[in-house]
Amino acid sequence: MRKRVLWVLxxxxxxxxxxxxxxxxxxDTLNPQGPYARELKNLFVPVxxxxxxxxxxxxxxxxxxxxxxxxxxxxxxxxxxxHGNTRLEVGWTILPAVVLAVVAVPTVATIWDLASxxxxxxxxxxxxxxQWWWKYEYTDPEMKTAAGGQIISANQLVIPxxxxxxxxxxxxxxxxxxxDAGVPGFAVIHSYWVPEICDGKQDAVPGHENHxxxxxxxxxxxxxxCAEFCGLNHGIMKLEVTALSPHDFEAWVANEKLxxxxxxxxxxxxxxxxxxxxxxxxxxxxxxxxxxxEADAAPNLTHFASRDCMVxxxxxxxxxxxxxxxxxxxxAVKEGVKMPNYHLSDDQIKxxxxxxxxxx
Amino acid sequence: MASVSVPSxxxxxxxxxxxxxxxxxxxxxxxxxxxIGILYGATALMFFLIGGVEALLIRVQLFxxxxxxxxxxxxxxxxxxHAITMIFLVVMPLSAAFFNYLMPLMIGARDVAFPRLNxxxxxxxxxxxxxxxxxxxxxxxxxxxxxxYAPNSTTDPTPGMTFYAIGLLLTGxxxxxxxxxxxxxxxxxxAPGMSLFRMPxxxxxxxxxxxxxxxxxxxxxxxxxxxxxxxxxxxxFFDPAAGGDPILWxxxxxLFGHPEVYILILPAFGIISEILPVFSRKPLxxxxxxxxxxxxxxxxxxxxxxxxxxxxxxxxxxxxxxxITTAIIAVPTGVKIFNWMATMYKGDLRFTTAMLFAxxxxxxxxxxxxxxVTHAVVPSDYQQTDTYYIVxxxxxxxxxxxILGLFGGLxxxxxxxxxxxxxxxxxxxxFWLMVIGLNLTFGPMHILGLQGMIRxxxxxxxxxxLTFWNEVATVGAFMIAFGVLxxxxxxxxxxxxxxxxxxxxxxxxxxxxxIPSPPPIYNFEEIPTVHALDDFWHRKYAExxxxxxxxxxxxxxxxxxxxxxxxxxxxxxGPSYFPLIAAxxxxxxxxxxMYHWWMAFxxxxxxxxxxxxxxxxxxxx
Numbered sequence: 001m002r003k004r005v006l007w008v009l010x011x012x013x014x015x016x017x018x019x020x021x022x023x024x025x026x027x028d029t030l031n032p033q034g035p036y037a038r039e040l041k042n043l044f045v046p047v048x049x050x051x052x053x054x055x056x057x058x059x060x061x062x063x064x065x066x067x068x069x070x071x072x073x074x075x076x077x078x079x080x081x082x083h084g085n086t087r088l089e090v091g092w093t094i095l096p097a098v099v100l101a102v103v104a105v106p107t108v109a110t111i112w113d114l115a116s117x118x119x120x121x122x123x124x125x126x127x128x129x130x131q132w133w134w135k136y137e138y139t140d141p142e143m144k145t146a147a148g149g150q151i152i153s154a155n156q157l158v159i160p161x162x163x164x165x166x167x168x169x170x171x172x173x174x175x176x177x178x179x180d181a182g183v184p185g186f187a188v189i190h191s192y193w194v195p196e197i198c199d200g201k202q203d204a205v206p207g208h209e210n211h212x213x214x215x216x217x218x219x220x221x222x223x224x225x226c227a228e229f230c231g232l233n234h235g236i237m238k239l240e241v242t243a244l245s246p247h248d249f250e251a252w253v254a255n256e257k258l259x260x261x262x263x264x265x266x267x268x269x270x271x272x273x274x275x276x277x278x279x280x281x282x283x284x285x286x287x288x289x290x291x292x293x294e295a296d297a298a299p300n301l302t303h304f305a306s307r308d309c310m311v312x313x314x315x316x317x318x319x320x321x322x323x324x325x326x327x328x329x330x331x332a333v334k335e336g337v338k339m340p341n342y343h344l345s346d347d348q349i350k351x352x353x354x355x356x357x358x359x360x
Numbered sequence: 361m362a363s364v365s366v367p368s369x370x371x372x373x374x375x376x377x378x379x380x381x382x383x384x385x386x387x388x389x390x391x392x393x394x395x396i397g398i399l400y401g402a403t404a405l406m407f408f409l410i411g412g413v414e415a416l417l418i419r420v421q422l423f424x425x426x427x428x429x430x431x432x433x434x435x436x437x438x439x440x441x442h443a444i445t446m447i448f449l450v451v452m453p454l455s456a457a458f459f460n461y462l463m464p465l466m467i468g469a470r471d472v473a474f475p476r477l478n479x480x481x482x483x484x485x486x487x488x489x490x491x492x493x494x495x496x497x498x499x500x501x502x503x504x505x506x507x508x509y510a511p512n513s514t515t516d517p518t519p520g521m522t523f524y525a526i527g528l529l530l531t532g533x534x535x536x537x538x539x540x541x542x543x544x545x546x547x548x549x550x551a552p553g554m555s556l557f558r559m560p561x562x563x564x565x566x567x568x569x570x571x572x573x574x575x576x577x578x579x580x581x582x583x584x585x586x587x588x589x590x591x592x593x594x595x596x597f598f599d600p601a602a603g604g605d606p607i608l609w610x611x612x613x614x615l616f617g618h619p620e621v622y623i624l625i626l627p628a629f630g631i632i633s634e635i636l637p638v639f640s641r642k643p644l645x646x647x648x649x650x651x652x653x654x655x656x657x658x659x660x661x662x663x664x665x666x667x668x669x670x671x672x673x674x675x676x677x678x679x680x681x682x683x684i685t686t687a688i689i690a691v692p693t694g695v696k697i698f699n700w701m702a703t704m705y706k707g708d709l710r711f712t713t714a715m716l717f718a719x720x721x722x723x724x725x726x727x728x729x730x731x732x733v734t735h736a737v738v739p740s741d742y743q744q745t746d747t748y749y750i751v752x753x754x755x756x757x758x759x760x761x762x763i764l765g766l767f768g769g770l771x772x773x774x775x776x777x778x779x780x781x782x783x784x785x786x787x788x789x790x791f792w793l794m795v796i797g798l799n800l801t802f803g804p805m806h807i808l809g810l811q812g813m814i815r816x817x818x819x820x821x822x823x824x825x826l827t828f829w830n831e832v833a834t835v836g837a838f839m840i841a842f843g844v845l846x847x848x849x850x851x852x853x854x855x856x857x858x859x860x861x862x863x864x865x866x867x868x869x870x871x872x873x874x875i876p877s878p879p880p881i882y883n884f885e886e887i888p889t890v891h892a893l894d895d896f897w898h899r900k901y902a903e904x905x906x907x908x909x910x911x912x913x914x915x916x917x918x919x920x921x922x923x924x925x926x927x928x929x930x931x932x933x934g935p936s937y938f939p940l941i942a943a944x945x946x947x948x949x950x951x952x953x954m955y956h957w958w959m960a961f962x963x964x965x966x967x968x969x970x971x972x973x974x975x976x977x978x979x980x981x
Contacts, residue, residue: 021923026810026824030742037743044740051730058726062977066719069640071710078909079708084646088702089695095696103737108680110739116677175601189511189606191671191746195812200742203672205513206606207600210673223824227671227746227814229505231512232432235817268791335432 027223028169029195034215036114036164036199043110047103054099060151073108114199125157129171129190129204131230132237133299133312139168143253147288151256154299155305156240160249165214167192175208177234192229201227211358216243220297232336252306255360257288260302263265263358272355275348280340287359298339304359323353377978381952383502383879389935391475393883395752396482398463398777400741401770403486404454407830409968410846411445412491412841414438419801422830423824436503439522441492444508444524447624448531451758453458454766455627456485459542461565465872465879466560468888473544475933476974481538483943488530491947495523496507502527505816507617510598510609518956525588526950532577532584533946539573542566551871553890554586557651560870561644564629564651567622568658575662575898578617583612592953607672613664622661624758625725626654626766629696634717635772638866640707641717641909643894648697653692653699662688671740679738686736693729698721712866713787717768718796724760728753731806746816749809759840764794772866774851779859779877786850793843793958800836832868869897882930891913935978942970 010188026140030036030045071077102144125343128135145151159165172187193201198214214220244252263269276282277292284298299310307317311334316320325332327349330339364683374553390396417438430438460478472478495501501526504513512520550559559567586597587609596602598609637644637932644650650849666674666682674682700722709715731753735741744750767790775781810830813820820826864873871888872879874896893899901909944965952960 029747029812031809035695040739040743043737044734045741047734047740051734055726055730059723060696062704062719062723065701066566066709067705069709070709070810077708079640079642079706080908081903082645082702083643084649084730085702086646087697089646089649093691093695097688097691100690100733100736103733104684107683107737107739109681111676111679114739115740126905134578187600188515189509193746193814195743200739200744200967201746202672205672207605208607208673216418223812225812225814225817229507229509229512229746231516232436232503232818235432235435235819246729303854349621352837 019129021294027195027225029141032196033220033222034217036215037195037197037211039110039114040200043106046106050099050103070249074341095329097146114213118164118166121182122167122213123159124168126168126170127157127192127204127231129169129188129226129237130190132226132233132334133214134192134237134239135299138256143257145257145259145288146234147259148326149288151253152254152286153303153312154310155160156242156304156309157212158242158244158249160246161216161219161243162246163215165211167198167202167214169202169204169210169212170208171204171206188230189228190226190230192224192239193227194222194224194239196222197241198224203228213243218242219243219248225314231332236312236314236334238309240309240313242308253341255306256303260287260359262289263355268351268354269358270355272351272353272358275344275351276355277346279342279344281352284339301356304356310311320353320357323356324349325350365728369559369686378819378937381935384568386935388940389937391471391479391933391935393460393464393478393882394777394879396478397457398461399482400460400485401451401457402833403482403489404450404798406809407445407489408448408454408579409844411442412844413968414442414445416837418442419834421709422820424831425827426819430818432818433503434817435499436505437496437501438525439816440502440520446504446529446966448528449485449492449975451624451762451766452531452535453897454483455569455624455762456481456538457771458562458627458631458766458769459569460538462773462872463542463563463566464549464783465776465875465883466870466949467546467549467554468826468871468884468890469532469545469549470502470883470887470930471933472541473549474541475693476936476939477537477541478938479939479942481534481541483940484534484537484946485531487943487947488534488689489526491530491950492523492527495527496522498523498774507613508587509591509613510587510590510606511600513609514598516585522588522591523956525584526953527582529581530946530950532581534943535573536577539570539577543570543574547829548969551884551887551890553895556639557648558890558893558895560652560973561611561633561647561654562870565626565633565654569626569655572619572623572626572658572661576623579612580616580620583616584613588953601916604811607669608671610672611973614668614704615979617660617668618665619661621754621757622657624762625765626657628721628727628769629654629771632700632760632770633696633719633973634870635714635718635768637894638772639710639712640704641710641720641867643707643897644699645702647893650696650699653695656692657689660685660692660907662968664689667735669740670735670738683736683738687733690729690733690736692865697726697729712771713766713782713784713791714772714806714866716770716788716791717764720791721761721765722757722796723770724764724795727803728756728758728760731756733863744813748805748813748815751815752802752805752809755798755805759798759802763799765792767794770847773872774854774863774873775861776879778854779861779969780854780857781861782850786846786853790843790846790850792848793839797836797841797843802836804832804836808833821900831834864896867900869894871896874899882932885930934979936972936974938970938977940970942967942974 030041032041040288043180124139126139130198134155136157141149145298171194187206190204191201192204194214196218198212200211202212216236220228220243222241224239226234263273282295286295286300287293290304308318311326315326329341330337331341376882380386421429500518500520502520504516504521515967546563588599589595598604598605605831611952633644633650641898664685666678669687670679734892770786771782808826811826813826861877863876900911904910945963949960952963
């Protein structure tokens with residue numbers, strides 16, 4: 001018996017030790033890289049230790065009682081028949097209530113703090129969850145493009161360090177959903193989550209708008225994922241947030257404001273543009289500055305080559321092989337994807353890749 | 361009314377009423393609460409094995425990054441069916457099995473209030489389960505999660521979520537009928553002297569569960585009907601473009617779904633409130649506190665549903681309110697745990713398998729309870745919701761709590777039900793495999809969730825550093841599976857022994873131990889008169905002035921077999937075909953809604969035949 005109890009104790013201690021020092025992963029809630037995520041961790045950690053205290057008292061108590069009062073062979077003890085003790089029971093009703101009330105104070109304070117308005121210099125971005133990728137629209141007046149629209153991007157969000165990003169999280173509403181891409185189930189609930197720099201996750205609900213605040217201390221890439229089950233590719237609806245120094249961010253914005261680069265006549269990329277216009281891509285994709293390519297059902301490709309990831313951050317934008325694999329047969333890469341297979345020839349794919357890679 | 365031992369006279373009327381109470385076919389016509397309890401239990405254990413295989417598929421898929429065992433769409437079906445199976449086809453019916461079998465015995469009744477309705481509940485539950493599982497062969501199993509969030513669930517092109525809506529409506533009707541039946545039984549059919557506060561804690565928890573079912577199932581019924589209409593008839597309850605709202609589904613679902621969580625756990629609380637006193641040889645400490653905290657959980661449980669929705673954007677007022685109610689419900693739960701500890705304190709603890717499972721339930725539930733409190737800390741839930749942290753939490757509650765408790769109940773009451781003891785050595789192996797396995801499986805999931813592993817994902821990349829703990833979790837899952845296997849072998853082997861468990865193998869406290877094992881069809885030769893809580897115990901032992909136990913000379917007289925009662929003159933309702941017939945029509949209506957209306961018509965006719973036959977059935981006197 002004692003041996004078994006030691007086993008249980010050892011396991012419990014192990015679980016505790018491990019929970020306390022989770023190794024660094026790149027979307028680790030216990031490794032916050034900005035003030036908002038840190039605020040959440042700073043609330044969780046003390047509550048965790050309170051829970052550990054209760055855990056030790058309760059589980060330790062049970063084990064002690066089990067050891068001390070176990071039946072011993074040949075010792076026929078008749079225990080006293082205690083039926084209860086009102087004072088004791090009232091006590092252990094009140095005690096947890098007090099502990100919980102203490103925990104509730106910082107909880108409620110943090111709820112309201114997080115719900116407050118963002119600082120005036122925050123950058124506003126609207127995130128729209130689609131099956132299965134993210135659309136970003138930078139909605140501030142200074143994010144207007146040369147052509148007049150707003151900066152629009154997909155999957156990878158680019159932000160400056162040290163500044164609050166105020167995200168409006170939503171999903172397309174309704175019937176649009178059924179007809180937009182000609183596919184049912186287009187509008188479902190997603191949840192936007194970048195654990196290391198944002199104040200938790202918020203659901204992207206069709207017809208609703210929610211808000212998240214994010215801020216990164218240092219330049220770098222922070223990953224996340226859709227957190228609400230949104231159909232079969234929910235698990236690979238990933239995303240990246242790239243934080244740049246304010247100076248680099250200005251340069252990024254300046255480039256994003258430009259229309260798409262026009263390929264040099266006669267180049268492979270120019271052939272790619274022709275292919276792009278003729279095979280069907282423009283039914284869903286937009287490239288700003290190219291007449292006829294204005295659809296909004298799929299990611300905007302104006303500055304495709306300036307991004308790092310595509311297809312819900314499943315593939316690498318900078319890797320021509322990845323792009324070619326995708327164009328060759330999208331459904332082979334991602335089951336149930338909305339992008340059709342146009343049965344492109346190898347030459348067509350090569351040209352399209354050249355064109356896409358030219359869209360810096 | 362037929363008397364059991366005397367062959368009934370030829371019945372008058374169109375249909376003869378079946379008379380056999382033993383043999384293979386008697387199981388199809390039985391209205392004996394004990395046989396129905398066994399049917400519930402056996403069916404639930406079958407589904408437990410199936411749901412377990414689904415769990416292993418999930419764990420093998422996630423053993424390594426980029427698992428290839430299942431495709432994304434297969435994975436959606438498997439995790440959805442795992443949850444539906446374990447909740448609606450395992451824990452609920454296994455609890456129903458205990459309530460059905462034991463509540464009449466524990467309150468001194470001969471059967472439930474509506475015996476044929478009881479059979480109907482079982483057959484309809486089985487129909488619903490088979491209907492759900494037929495989806496695998498008819499175009500795809502439900503794939504939108506057990507929570508079935510719209511609009512994903514209403515716009516998915518495969519038929520899976522239609523099976524979900526109809527299947528759960530069927531099991532919902534079954535549970536509603538069962539809930540009303542058992543609640544009426546407890547309220548109206550107690551033996552003389554069995555006042556409400558002399559009822560065993562298990563019966564109390566049973567009553568609370570039945571009332572919760574009766575009040576929460578209508579809500580999911582409305583939600584499922586709306587989902588079915590959206591999917592099948594083009595309504596727009598959850599379609600925002602047409603003025604509907606996806607959030608409506610979430611409120612309706614969790615208004616049912618959270619009470620459901622307590623429906624799943626309270627039976628186990630009731631079971632261990634019986635086991636701990638018996639093997640501590642002490643009364644349940646603060647019986648009334650335990651009962652009232654159960655009732656309190658019953659009420660408060662209806663006021664916490666939005667804690668599943670903190671990331672939905674309900675705003676800070678709602679999030680504050682539901683964060684606080686969620687913290688409050690931890691109080692009555694904590695009370696129970698302290699009372700159980702105090703029950704064991706200074707007891708004479710005998711570590712039978714049942715006792716180990718009961719203690720295991722408390723210890724593992726504490727982990728789930730504590731992680732539950734961290735969800736009440738709303739902002740930290742913004743990070744943890746929809747991650748594996750939540751998966752860890754509710755598996756500690758539902759496996760560490762509910763399943764361990766129910767297994768404790770199996771070991772504890774098995775000798776009463778079958779007259780045969782389960783092997784204790786195998787039982788202990790079973791216990792340790794399950795307990796260590798569950799901690800290896802679900803413990804690491806806390807870490808995985810905090811490290812950013814989302815729920816319901818069919819894969820994860822190597823780069824996130826999640827591999828090691830996923831491997832540990834998979835190993836743990838197989839340990840649990842071996843534990844369950846040991847139980848199956850133990851159960852089957854027990855039938856090779858003679859029925860020699862005796863009426864009272866554990867020195868029990870409640871009156872079901874005063875009758876032979878297995879109990880005769882009429883339960884009590886004479887309806888007992890109850891004088892106290894733990895009445896049977898007080899027949900066996902008296903307390904001296906210092907509260908010490910003194911055996912009563914010839915007390916208990918547990919061996920009712922000595923009297924050789926033949927059951928003459930005890931009137932019991934006769935068996936019936938009609939509950940089975942009525943229940944069999946319902947899945948036909950379900951298929952009719954999905955495929956051809958004529959099938960629904962046939963189904964409706966079958967149901968009507970069943971109901972009218974039931975009403976007009978001769979009483980076979």
